Amino acid sequence: MNLHLSTAGESHGPALVAILTGLPAGLMLDRAAIDADLHRRQQGYGRSPRQQLEQDEVEVLAGLRHGRTLGTPLALVVRNRDHKNWEWGMSPWPPVGEAAGKGTKPVTLPRPGHADLAGVLKYGHQDVRDALERASARHTAVYVAAGSVAKRLLAELGISVTGAVLEVGGERQSWESTIDAARADRDTLGGVVEVRAAGVCPGLGSYATRDDRLDARLAAALMGIQAVKGVEIGDGFALAGERGSAAHDEIEPGLRRRSNRAGGIEAGISNGEEVVVRAGMKPLPTLMRPLDSVDLATGEPAQALVERSDVAAVEALAVVAEAAVAWELAGAAREKFGGDALTDMKAAHGAYLERIRTR
Numbered sequence: 624m625n626l627h628l629s630t631a632g633e634s635h636g637p638a639l640v641a642i643l644t645g646l647p648a649g650l651m652l653d654r655a656a657i658d659a660d661l662h663r664r665q666q667g668y669g670r671s672p673r674q675q676l677e678q679d680e681v682e683v684l685a686g687l688r689h690g691r692t693l694g695t696p697l698a699l700v701v702r703n704r705d706h707k708n709w710e711w712g713m714s715p716w717p718p719v720g721e722a723a724g725k726g727t728k729p730v731t732l733p734r735p736g737h738a739d740l741a742g743v744l745k746y747g748h749q750d751v752r753d754a755l756e757r758a759s760a761r762h763t764a765v766y767v768a769a770g771s772v773a774k775r776l777l778a779e780l781g782i783s784v785t786g787a788v789l790e791v792g793g794e795r796q797s798w799e800s801t802i803d804a805a806r807a808d809r810d811t812l813g814g815v816v817e818v819r820a821a822g823v824c825p826g827l828g829s830y831a832t833r834d835d836r837l838d839a840r841l842a843a844a845l846m847g848i849q850a851v852k853g854v855e856i857g858d859g860f861a862l863a864g865e866r867g868s869a870a871h872d873e874i875e876p877g878l879r880r881r882s883n884r885a886g887g888i889e890a891g892i893s894n895g896e897e898v899v900v901r902a903g904m905k906p907l908p909t910l911m912r913p914l915d916s917v918d919l920a921t922g923e924p925a926q927a928l929v930e931r932s933d934v935a936a937v938e939a940l941a942v943v944a945e946a947a948v949a950w951e952l953a954g955a956a957r958e959k960f961g962g963d964a965l966t967d968m969k970a971a972h973g974a975y976l977e978r979i980r981t982r
């Protein structure tokens with residue numbers, strides 16, 4: 624069975640939900656490790672105070688017994704602690720009683736760069752909140768929980784996945800002062816993150832169809848994260864300016880490579896080198912000095928919505944991107960090695976490594 628991930632949840636609704644299907648039975652999960660990844664996602668210089676408010680923790684509703692997967696759908700929940708301030712405004716059912724707390728007044732000031740305008744036009748909403756609540760990156764919390772489970776599975780196959788920040792606001796080192804300056808100007812920043820996966824055997828993904836290609840799948844997974852506008856595999860865009868003689872990774876006896884410009888993937892298949900991908904994040908669209916917009920209630924010029932927001936979230940993106948890459952690699956490994964039980968999957972992996980070792 625292949626891995627599949629479904630999620631639901633609004634930013635200020637009661638909870639975020641993920642259902643993971645296709646995990647093998649017999650995988651031991653560690654609640655503290657999942658919570659540690661959730662904690663990492665909430666860290667980083669330039670985040671909004673909401674991150675202190677939430678302190679995310681995973682709850683498991685199904686698919687696990689005594690810490691061990693059953694081979695059945697795994698249901699994960701991360702509660703939105705902030706929901707207590709939005710109980711009326713984000714009530715799933717028509718709210719009872721006097722309007723109280725946050726989210727009681729309709730938002731009509733769409734932010735350029737956010738889901739606000741395109742979302743209300745597409746879905747016919749009157750209140751921009753109906754679009755922004757799901758578009759918000761808050762629900763990346765459950766992707767991180769799913770990615771944490773995927774990393775546990777990959778560890779059984781000797782694969783580790785690590786995300787890191789390369790730059791924030793164009794700065795490659797010590798970006799705290801750059802973030803401070805943007806905050807003082809009531810502005811926002813983007814940046815670049817890199818994810819590396821070590822221990823990936825040759826043979827994950829395929830050139831057989833576009834959907835099978837590991838590079839395409841990783842790019843789609845990274846592009847699926849809010850605010851990511853560019854993805855590269857290995858040396859990516861830099862390769863476009865090179866000659867072929869300087870762009871490819873020559874092969875030595877023992878089938879080793881002299882370099883890894885391809886980022887560990889050739890023809891949509893992992894080639895045994897470290898998998899290296901990068902994602903570029905645009906500056907966040909909620910500015911404390913709002914951009915020009917139009918009030919949808921009146922059609923008149925107005926300033927865009929100002930709401931509690933991060934100045935930069937590149938460190939959080941590194942954690943989310945790590946989760947996205949881990950999930951895709953775990954999916955590709957499931958397809959290649961199958962197995963209802965983890966022991967079957969590991970045995971197939973071991974037999975395959977033995978076959979290619981003798982080449």
Ligand SMILES: Cc1cc2nc3c(=O)[nH]c(=O)nc-3n(C[C@H](O)[C@H](O)[C@H](O)COP(=O)(O)O)c2cc1C
Nearest residue numbers: 737738758759760849850907908909932933936939
């Ligand atoms: C981890 C993370 C945190 C984010 N935090 C914010 C935020 O605080 N304020 C904001 O305006 N956008 C934030 N974003 C970006 C928006 O969610 C995103 O720009 C918006 O949904 C529009 O989607 P698009 O940028 O993919 O077009 C964040 C994105 C990520 C990945």
